[in-house]
Amino acid sequence: MLELSILFPSILNGLTTGAVYALIALGLTLIYGVLHIINFAHGALLMIALYGVFFLNAKLGLDPYAALPVMVPGMFALGYALQRFVIGRASHGKDENILLATLGLTLVLENFALYAWRSDTRTIETPYTFSTVDVAGAMISTPKVVAFFGALAATAILLAFIARSDLGRAIRAVARERQGAKLVGIDVEHVFAMSFGIGLACLGAAACFLLPAYYVNPQVGNGFVLIAFTIVVLGGMGSFAGALLGGFIIGVVESVGGLWLGESLGQIGIFVIFIAILLFRPQGIFGART
Amino acid sequence: MLQARHVSISFGGLKAVDDASLAVPAGSITSLIGPNGAGKSTLFGILSGFLEPDAGSVSFLGQEVTGLAPHRICRLGMTRTFQLAQPFAGQTVRENIAVGSHLHRAQRKAALAHAESIALRVGLSGRLDRPARDLTIAGRKRLELARALATEPKLLLLDEVLAGLNPQEVSEMSPVIRSIRDGGVTVLMIEHVMQAVMNLSEHTWVLNNGQLIAEGKPADVTRDPRVIEAYLGRGAAERLRTSGNEAHA
Amino acid sequence: MKTLYAILVLCGAVALLPAFVSSGVVLNLVIMTLYATLLGQAWNILAGFGGQYSFGHAAFFGTGAYASAALQVHFGVNAWLCLPFAIVCGAAVGALVGALSFRYGLRGSYFALVTLAFAEVFRILANSVKFTGGGVGLLVPLKSSALDFQFQGKAGFLYVILALTLAGFLLSWWLKHSRYGAWLTAVRDNEDSAAALGVDAFRVKLQAIVISAGLMAAGGAFYVQYFQYIDPHLAYGPAVSVEALLGPIVGGLGTVFGPLLGAAALKLLGELTRNLMGDAPGVSLMIYGAVLIAMVTFLPRGIGGLFQRLAAKAP
Numbered sequence: 024m025l026e027l028s029i030l031f032p033s034i035l036n037g038l039t040t041g042a043v044y045a046l047i048a049l050g051l052t053l054i055y056g057v058l059h060i061i062n063f064a065h066g067a068l069l070m071i072a073l074y075g076v077f078f079l080n081a082k083l084g085l086d087p088y089a090a091l092p093v094m095v096p097g098m099f100a101l102g103y104a105l106q107r108f109v110i111g112r113a114s115h116g117k118d119e120n121i122l123l124a125t126l127g128l129t130l131v132l133e134n135f136a137l138y139a140w141r142s143d144t145r146t147i148e149t150p151y152t153f154s155t156v157d158v159a160g161a162m163i164s165t166p167k168v169v170a171f172f173g174a175l176a177a178t179a180i181l182l183a184f185i186a187r188s189d190l191g192r193a194i195r196a197v198a199r200e201r202q203g204a205k206l207v208g209i210d211v212e213h214v215f216a217m218s219f220g221i222g223l224a225c226l227g228a229a230a231c232f233l234l235p236a237y238y239v240n241p242q243v244g245n246g247f248v249l250i251a252f253t254i255v256v257l258g259g260m261g262s263f264a265g266a267l268l269g270g271f272i273i274g275v276v277e278s279v280g281g282l283w284l285g286e287s288l289g290q291i292g293i294f295v296i297f298i299a300i301l302l303f304r305p306q307g308i309f310g311a312r313t
Numbered sequence: 314m315l316q317a318r319h320v321s322i323s324f325g326g327l328k329a330v331d332d333a334s335l336a337v338p339a340g341s342i343t344s345l346i347g348p349n350g351a352g353k354s355t356l357f358g359i360l361s362g363f364l365e366p367d368a369g370s371v372s373f374l375g376q377e378v379t380g381l382a383p384h385r386i387c388r389l390g391m392t393r394t395f396q397l398a399q400p401f402a403g404q405t406v407r408e409n410i411a412v413g414s415h416l417h418r419a420q421r422k423a424a425l426a427h428a429e430s431i432a433l434r435v436g437l438s439g440r441l442d443r444p445a446r447d448l449t450i451a452g453r454k455r456l457e458l459a460r461a462l463a464t465e466p467k468l469l470l471l472d473e474v475l476a477g478l479n480p481q482e483v484s485e486m487s488p489v490i491r492s493i494r495d496g497g498v499t500v501l502m503i504e505h506v507m508q509a510v511m512n513l514s515e516h517t518w519v520l521n522n523g524q525l526i527a528e529g530k531p532a533d534v535t536r537d538p539r540v541i542e543a544y545l546g547r548g549a550a551e552r553l554r555t556s557g558n559e560a561h562a
Numbered sequence: 563m564k565t566l567y568a569i570l571v572l573c574g575a576v577a578l579l580p581a582f583v584s585s586g587v588v589l590n591l592v593i594m595t596l597y598a599t600l601l602g603q604a605w606n607i608l609a610g611f612g613g614q615y616s617f618g619h620a621a622f623f624g625t626g627a628y629a630s631a632a633l634q635v636h637f638g639v640n641a642w643l644c645l646p647f648a649i650v651c652g653a654a655v656g657a658l659v660g661a662l663s664f665r666y667g668l669r670g671s672y673f674a675l676v677t678l679a680f681a682e683v684f685r686i687l688a689n690s691v692k693f694t695g696g697g698v699g700l701l702v703p704l705k706s707s708a709l710d711f712q713f714q715g716k717a718g719f720l721y722v723i724l725a726l727t728l729a730g731f732l733l734s735w736w737l738k739h740s741r742y743g744a745w746l747t748a749v750r751d752n753e754d755s756a757a758a759l760g761v762d763a764f765r766v767k768l769q770a771i772v773i774s775a776g777l778m779a780a781g782g783a784f785y786v787q788y789f790q791y792i793d794p795h796l797a798y799g800p801a802v803s804v805e806a807l808l809g810p811i812v813g814g815l816g817t818v819f820g821p822l823l824g825a826a827a828l829k830l831l832g833e834l835t836r837n838l839m840g841d842a843p844g845v846s847l848m849i850y851g852a853v854l855i856a857m858v859t860f861l862p863r864g865i866g867g868l869f870q871r872l873a874a875k876a877p
Contacts, residue, residue, distance in 0.1 A: 061671040113859040118670045119615045123811065123858045126617070130804065130851025137844030241844070245800070249682060252675055291686050294679045301676050302666045361758065387760035395758070401751035403816070412748040415741045416760040424741065464760055 032161035033278050039167040041274020042174035043229050047247060048254035048266040049178060050225030053185075056261030057198045057218040060110070060118070063125035066248030067132040068223055072098055072230035073239040074136060080147045080234075087147065087234050088169070094227035102223030106216040129244070136241035144240040152235060166235035173232040181225065182263060194218055198261065246290075250277075253297040259306055314339040314499055315391070315468055320359055320369035329355040330366070331523040337468065342490065342500045344510040344531070347520035348544050353503045354396060356520065357472055360501075361393040362386040373468065388416065390467035394460075394474060396503075398453035400445035406432065407441040409456055413463030428463060434496075435459045435489055451482045455489075462493065469493065471502040475509045483509055507535060507544075519543065565738070565818055569731045576724055580717035589716035595822075595829045596723045597784065601802070602809030602821030603730030604777035609807065610816035611737050612770040613750030615670070618677030619778050619806040621659065621684050624797030626652040626779025631700040631786045632693060641702075641711035645783045652779020653772045655684075660771035664764050678803070685798035699793025702786055711787050719788055726780050727822075733773065734818045746770055747816070778806065801847075808850055812857055814866025823865050828853070 047069060054062050062068075075094055079085040085093070105128070113124035151169075155162040185191040196204040197214045205211050254273050258265020273293060281289035315337040322330045330352045337343045347353050358364035360371055362383040370379045373391050383393075392413075401409050410428035411421075418424045432438050435455045440448065448456060454474050461469055474490070475483050490513060494500050504510045510517060511531045519527040519534055521543035527534050534540055576592065583589060601623070609615045629651035630644035639647075659680050663673055688694040705712045713719055737743030748756040749763045757763050786792050796802075810816075813824025831853065832846045839845050861868055 061675070109855060109859075113855060115858075115862055119674075120858045120862065122615065122617075122671050122674055123807075124855050126804070127851040127854030127858070130854065131848050132851075134844035134848035134851065138842055138848060142843070249675075249679060285690075288686065288690050291683055294683045294686070297679050298662075298676055298683070301668060301672055301679075302662055305666075305668075305672065363754065363757075382762070383754075383757040384760050384762045387758060392760070393758050395755060399752050399755060401748050401755070403747065403751055408744065412744050412756065412761070413759045415744055419741050421739050421741060421744070424744070460755070460759055 028160075029282065030279070031159075032163065033282050034275055035158055035161050035163050036167065037275035037278030038271055039163065039171040039274070040278060041271035042171045042178075043233050043270075044250060044254055044274050045267045045270025046174040046177055046225050046229045046232075048251045048258070048270050049181060049263060050222035050229075051251045052255045052258070052261055052263065052266045053181075053194075053225070054219055054222040055255065057194055058106075058215050060114070060121040061125070061252075062110075062219075062222070063122055063248065064128040064132065065222075065226070065251055066244030066246070067129040068098070068101075068244070069226045069230060069247050070136060070239065070241065070244035071101075071132055072223075072226045073234055073237075073243060074140065075227070076230045076234045077145055077147060077239050080149075086149065087231050088173075091228060091231045094231055095224045096227075098227030098230075099220040099224040102220035103216045105223075106219035107212070110219070111212065111215060129248075133241050133244065140241065142241055144238050146238045147234060149235050164236055166232075170232035170236060174229065177225070177228045177232075178267060181221070184221075185263075190214075190217060194221075249297060250293060253293050253300075256297065256300050256305070315360065315371070315373050315501065317356075317360060317371050318369055320356070320366045320371065322355060322359060322364060322366045328523050330359065330520075332369070333520065333523070333525045334369075335518050335525060335528070337499060337501045338516070339467075339499050340494070340497075341516055342494050342502065342514045344514035344517045345501065345503050345520060346505060346507055346510055346517055346534075349505060351505075351520045351543075352523040353505070353520050354472060355523075357393060357470055357503060361391065361470055387464055387466070390465075391470065392461040392464045392466040392468075393470035394457040394472055396472040396476065398450070398457040400448065400453055400456050402444075402446040404445055405442050406437055406445050406448070406456060409445045410437075410459045410463050413460040416464045428459075431459050431463045434462065434492070436485070450477050451486075454478065454486070458489070458493075462498070466498060468499045468501065471500060473503055473505070475504055475506060487513055507531075511535070565735055569728070569735060569818070573724060573728045573731070577721065580720060586716055589720055591829065591833070593716060593720050593723055593788070595825050596720075596727045597781065597788075598805060598809055598825035598829065599822045600723065600727050600730050600781045600784070601778060601806040602813070602825055603727070603734060604774050604781065605806035606810040606815065606817075606821050607733065607737065607777065608770050608774035610810050610820065611734075611743065611750065612746050612767060612774075614767060614771070615674045615807070616677040616771075616774075616803070617674040617800075617807075618659075618679070618681035618803055619774075620798045620800065620802040621677065621681040622652040622656055622775035622778035623782040623785075623802045623806070624681070624684055624688065624792075624794075625655045626782030627786045627792045627797045628688065628694050628700070628782075629779070630783040631702055631792050634702050635695075635700050636693070640709075641705075641787060642709075645711070645780065648779050648783035649776045652782065653776035656771045656775025656778075657768065659775075660768045664767045664771075678800075681798050681800070681803060685794050688794035688798055694794070697794060699791060699796070702790045702792075704790065712790075719784075722787075723784055726777075726784060729780075730777055730821070731818065733777070734821075738818060742766070742769070750816075804847075804850070808854060810864070812853060812864055814864030817864070817866050820864055820866050827865060 051062060051065050072094060076087050076090050079090045080087060110124055114121050151165045154165040156165050156168045185194060193209050193214050196209060197211055250273060254266055254269035258269035276292055277289060280292040317333060317335050320330055320333045333356060345353055359366045362381050365380040370377060373389060378386050407425060407428050410431050411424040414424040414427040418427060432441055435458050437455050437459055445456060458474060475486060514531055517531045517534050518525055519540050526539045526543060527537045605619050626648040630648040633639040633644045633647060634641055663676050668676055689697050706714060708718055745761045745766050748761055749766050753763050808828060809821045809824035812827055814820030835846055835849050
């Protein structure tokens, strides 16, 4: 049996990672819920966002947290344009085409990063990189604590926005009944692009919270993409609450699983969960069987 | 030939088919009618193996087929068509029909030749080498029929083959269905357009709100007050009768 | 029949190539094109003819590669005998993945993601297990003898990959002219209609993934002999899965010559960019990605479809 003194910090660490995972998955599940497409490029776009935060820090000396007002609108604009001009045009009404187009996008982004910025793994150093916070006796690194609360705050803002704003209402209308929304005069193409943009804005925020305690290289998105999909299918495709809870679960599973099995085998647990859920409960743990 | 006994199925609390029993005698054209949403297609789904009933049983040629996979039921000699005719879009009309012909023919050549003879029976000969996606609605319905016929069924379940056709097309299609029966294939057809069925079928069953409410000769059934109410709403039969009486008076 | 003759003439012409060309560079280019064609043919059987888009064909490729390499390294088995063993292992993994996914009715994007996850599981396992050499990979012992499936020059490898590609061609041709092929494409176009016509969709799809995986595993076994080395990333990484799907999509899905057309076009493009932009890392894959988006958007039926359309328009 593992000592509680090892297990407890590991769970706390898992929860901090889980909050960021949840924010990433929230973007993915929003895009799925509204457009009914699987954005395979989600991980690669997170990688781009991480590079954005990195270069803002390295070239302009901007603190990662201060980069939020740049990264969030920046990623939003990128997402809007991508849906409007690239992905939306590739679909021809077939799921598989979107999957292929976003796979193509992944290839372009990853290899552009490789070409432009080489394969080196990069990290940034901030005054608080190595500082820690005492949480009930467990020492958790400060950036992770910030990430935890930052990701939760971003999630709360997003949910409030979807629930309260006019655009949020339109997004919910399109998600539920696309044809009906069109009939009452909602510009569905615009809502699609806005949703895609918001989905990527989540990545912009996640990147700002992630980088101080993490790293970036051209392949970094690969690891995230299947994790994000696992969270989304775990929580039920399109469900916000499910993505939130799924994020925490996967964060803890990964952290605690890593204790037992070592880093690389710990990852297998996530993929096995992913496969098992898709096979046996494709509606997710929290979704109702239809 | 086909018998359903006390078949029920519900989706999320809604009883789509409720204790329905029906029989299709060999050699007949039998019809199943009812207003939209009565559960006709659901019942068809159960008969053909696409849906498993919550209760009840289906037997075909004396053999229990409840819950058997559709392709197995087809191999026993019962085939269905779909209301929304969807051809195999990437293929020609001939290739489409040949998929059905292959059930009893392993050779490609034999299947393609058989497909040609089937096309002749449903009036698609002129369009054999056209891509199936180019067919009109009427053409698609014929193709749907041809594909099913190509499996050489003993019983053919037709899901609204006449719906969406104009009167001209309906009158062209009716003799095709009659000739299929005359060729020895029993037919059970769903329609919600009563008119079309009146002339074609010898026996009809009426489904409403998932329950079978009447059966008999089409001419008798359509005079049944319960049937009239099902189609036209509560009290309709009463109104019809009084207005009829007033007209006579 | 015309298609069959075209296949035979084409393969015959390639077979004569080593008699006239001795340049290793040229022969290598032909070998790599045929190798990409083979992977494309494998993917095309399942996705082009069967409509099941896999994102994880590396699972079958890698299994073939490791099955062959491990047998040679650990047990000293002759490499020629390893080839059929590799095919059987790859096909078995295909059967496993297919049985699970198709039994539970996974379609479209979900199938793609599950296959990808399987490939990742295999990659992590190969990285962690001693049998596969862990992250270091396996180096096939150098024998340099045709009896051991290692040739002095390129010509030997050319004949082997040509034979495998020919098998892929014949399989594709057979799908166009057989009952099984008709059933498979019917399932692709509309599974319910096919089932109503007596087609056992589960079985048909399962057979397709087994054939496809076996062919893919043959590609993996060939790779190991040609490069004499395999590691988890080469075997199970996403690059192989992408290479397998790119060719048929560019050349024309569900056609006999699509994979070859696509592989040739992509190799040409690859060489062109290398001459223009040098050997910088990432450039060719970046362009492949852009090509993929462009094809899906503008030419969903591939180059082959474009030719057909032009031919139909010509008087």
